[in-house]
Amino acid sequence: MPMVDIDWLKEHVEVPQGLTYEQLAKDLVKVGLEEEQIHASQVTGPIVVGYVVDATPEPQKNGKTINWCHVDVGDKYNAVDENGNKVPRGIVCGAPNMAAGEKVVVTLPGAVLPGDFRIEPRKTYGHMSDGMCASERELGLGDNHDGIILLRNYGFTPDEYEALKPGDDAMHLLHLDQPILEINITPDRGYTLSYRGVAREYHHSTGAKFTDPVAELNRKAPDLTGVAAGTPSDIEVSIEDDNPIHGVPGCDRYYARAVHNFDPSSHTPNWMRRRLIRAGMRSISLAVDVTNYVMLDLGQPMHAYDLDKIEGPIVVRRAKAGEKLTTLDGKDHDLSPEDLLITDSPNGKHGSRILGIAGVMGGLYGEVTAETKNVLLESAHFDQVTIARSARRHKIPSEASKRFERGVDFALQPAAAQMAAELMTKYGNGEPSEHPTDVNNTHHRRPIHFKADEVRRVAGLDIQVNNISDILTDIGCTVAGGGNGEFSVTPPTWRPDLNEPCDLVEEVARLVGYDQIPTTVPPAPVSGAVGLTPDQRHRREVANELAEYGMVETLSYPFVGDADYKAFSYDADAVKPVSVEIANPLAGDRPFLRREVLPTLAHTVQRNLRRGIENVSLYEIGHVYLWDPNAPAIPALPGGVKPTEAQLKALDAGLPDQPLHVAGILAGKAEESGWLGVHRDVDWSDAVEAVQRISDRLGAHLTLSQPAAADVPTQWHPGRAAEVLAGDTVVGMVGELHPHVNEALEFPAHTAAFELNLTALFATLDGKPVQAKPISTFPPVKQDLAFTVPDTVSAAQLEAAIRKAAGDQLESIQLFDVFTGDQLGEGKKSLAFSVVFRSADKTFDSQDSVTVRKAVTDAAAELGAQLRA
Amino acid sequence: MAQSAVFDAQAVTAAVNEGIGKIEKASSSEELKAIKTQYAGAESAMTQASKAIGSLPADQKKEAGKLMGKLRADFGRAFGAKQQQIKAEEEQRALAAETVDMTLPIRRKPLGARHPLPRLMEDVEDFFISMGWQISAGPEVETEWYDFDALNFGPDHPARQMQDTFYVKGNQAKDAAGFVGSNMVLRTQTSSDQVRALLTRGVPLYIASPGRVFRTDELDATHTPVFHQCEALAVDKHLTMADLKGVLDKLAVAMFGPEAKTRLRPSYFPFTEPSAELDLWFPDKKGGAGWLEWGGCGMVNPNVLKSAGLDPEVYTGFAFGVGMERTLLLRHDINDMHDLVEGDVRFSEQFVMGE
The missing domain is CATH 3.30.56.10 (Phenylalanyl-tRNA Synthetase; Chain B, domain 1)
Structure with a gap:
């Protein structure tokens, strides 16, 4: 910037x-x-002007020749001889352009140059060198390190040069201190x-x-009004755009002006070089420096051609398919029919030689060189979009393209050429032509109909109509009307951004000052429900429940790749085609978006474990992204127009499903009470409890269904994983991770996990208020019921059967013992429940007990469960 | 003794006094109980003497009864007092024996924690809810139309190229500038929800849309490629920039305390005109209160309203967006973005459930 x-x-x-x-x-x-x-400033002194009194070449064994010099740096800084007299300092200098009689820049001991380069007296090549003669690069002034700075080449007038005295502060002279x-x-x-x-x-x-410097420059520029068509000019120019973008011609003005008999040995003046360098540009040659200087000063990018090398007419045209160009930076480009080119016409072949991509970068041919005597200055106006696309296509964000794509003043071209011509005349003895070529197809700007009241309606500012008119005039607009509070405002040629009334509102508001706008708080009369939606509340409930359960919430980046698929035992070939893929990923090995939260959450767990944290129970709530390879392509639609219903549907139809998930991973100790003596490792049950707590918190009645080992997904333990169901809808998985996954991720054994699709889960919640049952005040009857059950029957199945059989009289049921053993026999297990019966309307008597107990044992028997004595 | 049912006033008085003397020396309830049995039990001198009154001559009975009443009361009083004293002492000993070090660390279950970022977003949601606004959300993988075109970022808009966008591969189409693409991006800003909300909810519209956004910035101390914003959008008749300033000031106070306030600086966003950078006066800024960049805002550009089919001559609106990470870094003096994104439990545990 x-x-x-x-x-x-x-x-x-x-x-x-x-x-x-x-x-x-x-x-x-x-x-x-x-x-x-x-x-x-990156430089501290003393850095002074030095006069080279003598320079003695001393060839060295390594083939180099150094100069042993004595440099007068003024009384204040000169050395003192044994008699107490001030004498020039002895300095060793390896630069080839060092010579007696030159005025140079001397950095003295104590000075610090960019890169914390400290100048100190040092013994070198057999001499004590008491300072250093500096190059431009050493001072941070540019790239030049071919030799030291010779001040006579630095653009001073003879008088100014004469006035430079040894010991003068060179910091200020070169603006190093600014x-x-x-x-x-x-x-x-x-x-x-x-x-x-x-x-x-x-x-x-x-x-x-x-x-405005342009006014004066326009006055001095050759007046072309009234010049008859066909009058010879500096060069013939033809704009031939057969492929305008959005119907806008790529070039609507091409102004060319010659400067003849330019002295190619002339130097850029010191002040200009200094300003260019401080602007971050390199000083190259007077002709190029002048075009850059004018660009920085006025905003008009320019190009300088060697007039003797190009043959008219200059043709501004689009590229043809197959055309190629090597740009100044040495890069080759295949040109697109959208690229706008500057071409010339050698041997009468119209527009056959490419000089450059208009407004972006020149080619290798036609540029000014160190021999150029006759210069042709190009000062043109190009379309923003054309230039932006070419710069983007060829990845050349040049100083010129930066300006053209943001919009350049379309009335600036003659003034810019005038300024450049003047500078080349003054410093390069050129003779500017009085017959520039100006192909000008620009149009006057459309006036904006502007109601002064818009300033109040949009910005909330009460400003008098006169003030509004004054402000708009001050920014360069031509303002007409105003009697009825309405203006016709023609924006200035340098403000392509001003097109709509709201643009003018901003100009008025920012010049008045945003701090002058009053402060009010609007009421919010929205229609529909206010407050959080049920889904928004549920999301918070899930987040809070898991934190209260003892887990820590984290967030991870959703990017995944082969390493994650491998660690998580995914079939990468199956997952990739249904995953969203980033075209320009930050990390090339993670170009996909996750389909489940667990793989990216696993990274976070891994990071914690690697940092020496042993007990890590984390959860994450975030979106996953499900790509449909058959989704229709999404159309490109214009902004500023409401799309049709069909178009809006087409936009959404191409987007992937992005449900909200929650996932948790629990590793290490589930309980670690220290001196209290409870130390328990995590296992599947901790994950199940987490899911059950979510279920209870949401009132979701989630149930688990344990698939046969062969049907368990590969990342889960085949005997310790279950599907989570909301009604008949599978909404997630819970259990222990497969030992292979634990091994790959360096997780402890029996690391437990769960993942739920919250979008699907929330959709199953009816949102209706809980219907409360009356509370019975009759006494309870407690019984323990132990069953011998075939292994194939799950605790959940048996419990469900008991609940059903006991009906309303069952107050609570809790499994209190599970065991297998020889006394039960092969393929059997024991499940013992503590049940509480209570009647709503009477005391539960012994007859009731017998009846309900029979119903329960009958129902259990249907599952093959025997009540144990 | 048993057969000598002779009332001997002197002897019984001496016996009872001896008993009272023992009571006073007793040190446990067991001892006390034994004394009671010995001096007031069925075999005691006192009980025997009471029984012997019956055989006394009638004129002596009254006097003897009086004496026995006194002796019994003296004994009972001494016993009661001692019993109370011993019970108190025993209770004290028992409690002393149960004394524990209450400062022992107790944590049977690990302490969970919310991540401060989603918690902050909930606070921001609650702020808007308290003003009667609604909370909206848009998709993270979004069409370019909603992320750019509808927001007045034309296909060739320089700002569109400046957004460091993650592009999504997909079913190929030509984008609006003729380049091949899927017309799909990871949304670069929660503003992508503006036109969605206008189209689905209609006007008057007052929404906040907090969520995740993506830019191709490498993670460093101040940048992260995945971060969070909260967009706010109000579209109605009669809304002006004054309303924007009012809501911003209220939000600043809600997030940063009663002294916080905001300042607007002219800036540019394609989807607002006038546009402004939003600065926050942060009283607790390290090194002294001062202004900090907080977000961007402005009046909704008429082209955005037109994208949603609204008439900009009738409706005006304002919008602003603030960075959630930035808010959090400021509020909690977090110096490094890494801490926010890495998920180290030691970071989240500092926040537990709340502030």
Whole structure:
């Protein structure tokens, strides 16, 4: 994001003396330009101007030649000889461009350069080197490390250069001591990717006087009005767009201006180089630096061609299928028919040679080089979408494309070319042409019909009509009307984001200040039920119940992959086709979304165990994602229009099912009471209890059904897993994990788990209030009933049979003993229940006891259960 | 003794006094019981003397009866007092014997805990419920239309490219910009529920939609690819930015205490106009109270209302979104996002069930 240099900002707006970067950041954030960071200076001195008195080349054994130099760094910093006289410092310098008579930049002992590079006197190549002559890279000024900085090449005028004295502070000279403000630009405010734009916003924030540089430049640019068609110009240009996107031409203005007899040996002036470098750009050559400088200053991306290498006409056209281009950065691109190209016409072949992808990046041919004498400046206006797509397609987010895709002022092109031409004239002795080419198909902007009352209706601000008009005028709009509180507002050419009345409301509100908007709290007259929905309440109940049961709630990322499938004994080939797959996953080995919570929850358990926590009982409530490979493709629909019912259905039909699940894993000790002496390992029963507690809390009447071992899913213990049912609906599984899973995940043996589909479970709840039974005050009768039962009969089956047979008279039933043994015989077990009978309307007498007991034993007998004596 | 049923006042008085003397020296209820048997039992001098009164001459009976009444009362009083004293002492000894160290650690079942993030989201839900709003939710795997197009992020909108979106492979279609895709994403923002809620619930609409969102940020101290937001959306006639500010201030107070307040800074979101960044005045900020970025907000862009088939000339609305992780980090002085997402029980256990 852009850097704001106060020194540069001053060119366009009157900033107060002594403005700090902190204050600048505060001023800009008020109008919506957010501070990213104030970059502090990375360099501390002393760093001074030095005059090279002598430089003696000394060839070294390693083949290098170093210079043993004496450098005058002024009285304050010079060395002292044995007689107490100030003498130049001795410095060893390996740079090839070191020579006597140069003025250089000397970093003296005590200085600290970027990267915490501390300068100290040091013995090297047989001399005591008492400082260092610095290159640009060493000072953090750029990439150049070919040699040291020679100040005569640094863009000073002869007088300025003459005035540089040994010992002068080079920190200030090179602005090394200045911080700089980096700001964030929202995507709608492309014009603030320029000093022109930031200066205008500074004016809006503070009222400081702003002068738009474009007005003056337009005055000086060649006036092409009234020039007869066919009059020769710098180059013929033809815009031929046969594939506009959304019907918008890729280029609606192409302005080209030549600068002749440019001196290719000229240097970029120091001030410009300094500003470019501080903006984060490299200094390359005067011609390229000037185009970059104009872009940063005005916001118009430009391109500089070697006019002698290109042959008119320049043709702006879309790429043809199969065309290729190697861009300046050396990368090859297969071009798309949507790419807009700048081409020229060698040997009369119209538009046959590709010079670059318009507004994105140039190609290898046609660029200005160190030999270029005649320059052609391209200052064009390209369509935002065309440029955005090309930059996205070819992955070239260039400084130019960044600006074009956010929208560039379509009236700026002549002024930008004028500014560039002036700079190339001043610093490169060029001669700007007075016959630029301007193919201009831009249209005037459509005025916005704006009711002043919108400011009150939307922003809640009561602002006088005159003030609204003044504000809109100040941001560059042309405002007409206003008598009846309605305006016709033509937004400025640099604000493509202003199209609707609400856009103008925002401009007024932000310039008045959001803090001026009053504060009210609206009533909320919604229709339908208020409060949490039953499902929302149930979700909380499940979460709270499990925490109260002693489990810890966690959240995991839903991403899974082969390693998880393997650990959890999934058949990956079966799971992947029904899993949602991410096209650009963060971790390439986990591109799928989970279908169950357990595999990702298992990671969390594993992490805790690996961190030395031994007893880990965790639960997670979250969504799972069930991909239907036969789901229809989802259509692309435009925004701003309500889709038809059929279209809305088509949107949802393609989405995967995403039910809410809860899963729990219990590992280690279920009870660990320390000195109290209860130490119990987790097993299947702890998971079953968790499920039962959920069931009770929700009033869900969940039951378990234990499949035959062969039918148990592979991740579960074949003899210790059951389906959880709500009525006839299977809503989950509970039991112990398969030992293979425990082994793969390094879980303790008998780790227990459960997973429930809450969406399905909640759907089975009728939500009706509990119907209370009357409480009997007659005395209870307690009996213990022990049965010998075939192994194939489950406790739940027998209990259900007893409940049914006993009917209303049964108050409670509890299984209190289970055992198997030789005395029972092969394939048998004993189940003993403690039952309480109580009648609602009389004392339960011995006859009643006999009757109910008979009913119960008869029912048990049907399951093959014998009452034991 | 038995046959000598002679009333001897001196002897019986001496015997009873001896008994009283023993009572006073007794130290256990057993001893006391034995003394009672000895001095007041059937064979005792006192009982025998009472019986002997019958054989006294009539004129002596009254006097003897009086004496015996006194002796019996003296003995009974001494016995009662001692019995009470001994019982109290014995009880004290028994209780002393049962004394335990009440500071011993007791935890038979492990202590469970809610994760603070869903708990926070419940607090936020309760805030909106208390204002009479409804709680909504949208799918996490979402169509691009609801996540972007309906919210005025056109297919070529620069902001759409800036969202670091997870794209979903799927049944291939052409997206709106002509690129091949499934038109499906992991939602980048809970704002994806805005148009869903408008279409399914209609207006006037006052909803909060808390939930999980996804961006392709690597996990570090301040970022996580899977995080949580709460979207709030109100659409009605006559709503203005003043109403937005009012609700934000109330939410800030609910989350951060009575001194909290909010500030709006101009910004840009495709789905709001005017748009603002939401700053929170956080009284308990480390190093002193100050403003912190909390979320984004604004007035619903007319194009969003149009996506839901509403007339922006009639309806206005406001929307805001706050990051739940950010809220939690601020509120609980959590310095590292890793702690929030890793599920280390030591983290959640600090919160137990609540605040």
